[in-house]
Amino acid sequence: MVTLPTSGESQQWVGQPLQRREDARFLRGTGRYTDDVPHAFALHAAFVRSPIAFGVIRSIDVRPALEIPGVIAVLTSADLGHATLTGFLDRDEFIKTAMPILANERVRFVGEPLAIVIATSRYIAEDAIEAVSYEIDEFDPIVAMDDAQRTPQPIHDEAPDGVLVDLRMFNDDELEEVLATSHVVVDETFRSGRLQAAPMEGRGCLAEWIDRDDQLVVTVSTQLPHQVRTGIAQALGLAERQVRVIVPDVGGGFGFKAVLGREEVAVAAAARILRRPVRWAEDRLESLTASFQGREQEYTVRAGFTEDGVLTGLAADIRCNIGAYSAFPFTCGLEPIMAATEFLGVYKVPRYASRSRGIASNKPPSNAYRGVSRPQIVMVMEGLMDRAADRLGIDRVEIRRRNTIRAEDFPYSGPNGITYEPGSYLEALELCAAQVEAAGWRQRCEEAAPGFIRGIGIANFSERNAYGTATMGLRRMPMTPGFEVAHLAMDASGDVTLTSGTCSAGQGHETTFAQIVADRLGIAPDRIQLRQGDTDLTSFGWGTFAGRSLVIGGGAAAVAARRLAVQLREVAAQLLSVDADDVELVNGHARVRGTGASISIDEIAKTVHFRSHLLTDREEYLLESHGSADPSGMFSNGCHAALVEIDAGTCAVQVLDYLVVEDCGVIVNPLVVDGQVRGGIAQGIGATLYEEASYSPDGQPLAGSFMSYLVPTAAEMPPISIHHLETPCYQTETGVKGMGEAGTIGAPAVILSALNDALRSRDAWLEHVPVTPADIQRLLALPTKMESS
């Protein structure tokens, strides 16, 4: 347990809806992204990519490409010393497989890089791609998860059955008996389609070997500066010090950049081999079809309920199509582990057993995408609640109420081995249900025009986040993420530079971190500058993912700020000849309680730097501090409701209205929280109604541009009203819980729930996403329950 902020310290900035400091540059187009970083001499890379999903490489002939004027080099796996990246978990249930930086011997998905071309322009590089010839003997590809059973040729020889990870973490000998004697057992299979996070800025990097520093400097669009450094250093046989990773503005990450791609390593290797700067910016085709995907999952579940709708037990068989390789560093175990561990959400489930597998296929590797498995498990849990409610004739809110973990249950320990700190699970449900009534949605359902059908959905869920080393250690990655270290330095003019190993992809860290520090130093947030994304500038850290930055990075910054505040008060005490305990930092001044004497913090800073001879009692020079944080991880929670309309004529679905109750502990900046919620819901709506990275049976990607990969636009977004609850979590000094993923997590469940409500007269349920108009048409064509009875 950490110490709480001392009483009397005013919290004037945390909680304020400060405009994001970043917005001015983002909105004016003056941000600096990787491809904006100028370099007069950089060469351009492009990749020769496999047009075949699965096969053996017989030969690659790069010579014709080398004859094109402007082509500097074409490198294959051998030229890179057959370098690989291996993302693995140190556990028996995990089969370790390597991902070659450039395909070696086999190709395993369409788009897999066979060679890297380096040329004086991207145009010439793409010409050279066409000049490279190769022979590939094709195998039947494994596209759907069930294909693995009928294809003799395994994707990785190490895993003949195609299963790279097979987790049976939760067992219960009595579960079958409990299910057998339950009043009803809901037995269903749910599926979710393959997605791509589709950030505005795709991946990209610029690599240059600098002799003076004996360093490879890699500017890269990533969420994980230090892990990219480690991966590149390992793959290229360099010391960590010899790789410097710089991350400028990042135009969206969403987990898609919580990874090290083989392309970045290949570009770094080329820069090192050629001793010339090389840059690469992926195009949308590469981004959609040859980078990282996720979320293709299937859940076969059996849930027992009593006559009163109380859950008795749950058995789940979870399968994730993890694509061709295990991604570095989070591995192909990511989705299966998350799904199995956090399945039970906000509900009390007395007995639980699950098997959770990651199955290889001839598709791009999967990696984290905002929410990682939680959008699915919430969709499944809420789907089970809706079905049980229907079968038992219990109101949908009431059945959730009967199963939800309540205030008096905390700290609650579930059969998944997790202890939940306090949240507002029931309160969120009640508030959301009340808001649905207040907003008159039932009335609006009745008012649908002829040919239109409306329904209301509700989903109550939690979002685990800010996993520290204690929790991450259970996963058994060779590197265990979790802590953060922050540094603060106040300069001679009283401005503060804060560094953090977290790394914003556009979330507004510069604003929110400054709010936390400002309160503790008694200065305005605009005096505090956050520096991030440079492995030579910040302490080692774990980057940004899973709602960790403001909790852990911000928590570390709070500790550092508190320590710097002590220094400021001590200097002030010396200068004012009072006791440091009597000094408080308020409004840019160190003020003596009770007397009114004060000195400006600017003056203190100036004195410390320029007239340190006056400060005879100080052991240290300057104004610098550091702090760290490593919470075990926590659950924020929320409840969503949606009002949807089906147009029976076009079978289109429109989300008419959307309600959110959100509890992420102490809110540092409500604008940022609401923005995260809205953006997440947009992605959730995309996952539910529009987006799918679909493939033909021979493994060809069918969604290679935004004409076919349908990211929703502002026109598809409903109005969203957001209500806040605040249950602080003092695993760090700020009381903050993470909240970056909640919107994405809740939306599929709630929209599916609403669609099933709208279609309740039909004797069929939607149990998959994305839901297409053709799906709706099929259900509408079914007889209604009244017609068939």
Added chain:
Amino acid sequence: MKPARFDYHRASTTLEAVALIDDLGEEAKFIAGGQSLVPMMNFRLARPSALIDIMHIGDLDSIQRDGDALVVGALTRHRTLETSTDPTLMGGFALLPTAARWIGHTPIRTRGTIGGSLMHADASAEWCMMARLFNAQLRLEGPRGRRTVAADDWFQGMFSTAADFNELLVEIRFTTPRQCGALAEFSRRHGDFATAAVAVAFDVVDDRLCNVGIVIGGVEGVPVRAGEAETLLEGASVGAVDVDGAARSAAAGVAPMESEPREAAYRRHLVDTLTRRAIHDALATGVQ
């Protein structure tokens, strides 16, 4: 996603454009707004050896009346048509500005041209549908002079037209104004090409529908006319239009491109719905 190498030429007259392409051969291509051609070049699905930029030809960007006919220059931007709502100019063709609004997004409409759209010949393109609906005559300028092709003969299959490589489309003459008209479209996402679209136009004489046209876009490889449904409506009295029958017949008459049965069934269902909606909307335009 960078185009293959190409040469660039700029033509300032129709004759120059035609002479250039005749000279450069079949591998060369005209470029107008570039909104279809450039994406295809970036994917290297099109790899012209040379581009002949026709956007600087002065006299092909105009909308004029010639008696009943509305004559539109091939370089007229979608956006220009969208904002041409002057009833004296557009009388009988009020559906054209409405149709233009369905084309992509504003930036696309400010660059893309009607001629480019008809040459690209996407089956769901609004101008392709309008050309058939209003019996357009498409005027081509080629090395051997001028010729005119009727819209009904223009579309030769997916993305293919009656024009030869060395012919420049210069003018689109919409010949049959109609009092009533409507376009009903569906795309999953705002601004996308239509999954299916149905356009309807007719006159009302003595309370009866005549000169009925119904065109279906996006479902087959070319925009098609729903002949049977047209016949069904021809002569119907305004108060007793068999909307149901027309919609069913339009839906039954199409052969969707989708091979997947559920998708094909869905297209038919859409055609039914959109035909219904287009007829209703067209009737409503007559009421005003």
